[in-house]
Amino acid sequence: RKEVEQDPGPFNVPEGATVAFNCTYSNSASQSFFWYRQDCRKEPKLLMSVYSSGNEDGRFTAQLNRASQYISLLIRDSKLSDSATYLCVGGGKLIFGQGTELSVKP
Amino acid sequence: NAGVMQNPRHLVRRRGQEARLRCSPMKGHSHVYWYRQLPEEGLKFMVYLQKENIIDESGMPKERFSAEFPKEGPSILRIQQVVRGDSAAYFCASSATGGIDSTEAFFGQGTRLTVV
Numbered sequence: 001r002k003e004v005e006q007d008p009g010p011f012n013v014p015e016g017a018t019v020a021f022n023c024t025y026s027n028s029a030s031q032s033f034f035w036y037r038q039d040c041r042k043e044p045k046l047l048m049s050v051y052s053s054g055n056e057d058g059r060f061t062a063q064l065n066r067a068s069q070y071i072s073l074l075i076r077d078s079k080l081s082d083s084a085t086y087l088c089v090g091g092g093k094l095i096f097g098q099g100t101e102l103s104v105k106p
Numbered sequence: 107n108a109g110v111m112q113n114p115r116h117l118v119r120r121r122g123q124e125a126r127l128r129c130s131p132m133k134g135h136s137h138v139y140w141y142r143q144l145p146e147e148g149l150k151f152m153v154y155l156q157k158e159n160i161i162d163e164s165g166m167p168k169e170r171f172s173a174e175f176p177k178e179g180p181s182i183l184r185i186q187q188v189v190r191g192d193s194a195a196y197f198c199a200s201s202a203t204g205g206i207d208s209t210e211a212f213f214g215q216g217t218r219l220t221v222v
Contacts, residue, residue: 029206030206031206032206032207032208032209034211041143041195042215043213043214043215043216044197044199045213046210046212049210087149089211093151093161093162094139094151094154094201094211095151096141096148096149097148098147098148
């Protein structure tokens with residue numbers, strides 16, 4: 001089993017839609033988790049950290065479910081500028097999931 | 107406060123030559139990670155280093171690849187006798203702390219290696 005697995009993409013959604021990504025991890029000892037976004041194969045940029053209690057930043061909400069070993073990212077009111085590849089990563093040696101491509105259409 | 111600096115940004119090597127990729131972590135960061143991204147693929151973990159130590163190199167190819175992070179100076183990813191299949195983007199990231207409760211990692215802009 002891969003250390004981190006993500007929903008396969010691509011996700012094609014209209015502007016204003018709500019979209020959710022899930023990511024499962026196998027290392028139950030991991031304590032820290034993050035979501036990154038990557039545009040056009042440039043360097044990944046940190047989107048948000050994922051805390052046990054869940055956290056929200058504007059239109060973005062990240063949650064952690066330790067019992068089922070997955071993290072999720074919810075994007076509300078999608079914008080064209082949200083189009084990117086979203087990567088999840090767990091603590092340790094920071095293994096990334098394969099990424100989920102999101103395409104927001106007008 | 108400069109971010110993670112990688113150089114060169116672009117590197118062209120002929121088959122059989124050596125490639126040296128450098129990564130200077132953010133100030134105050136002592137943990138460095140190297141990743142490779144082949145065309146049309148995701149980020150693949152290669153190696154995790156802390157100052158003067160290789161913590162995990164499970165993602166490194168067994169031959170021709172090596173990495174170091176000396177006490178002074180940048181981290182170096184070295185590829186000997188490059189082949190066409192080594193053409194990829196190589197990203198470096200650094201974090202202040204590591205391990206299972208590591209802090210956020212920040213990425214350099216990457217080195218695009220082309221082997222001709």
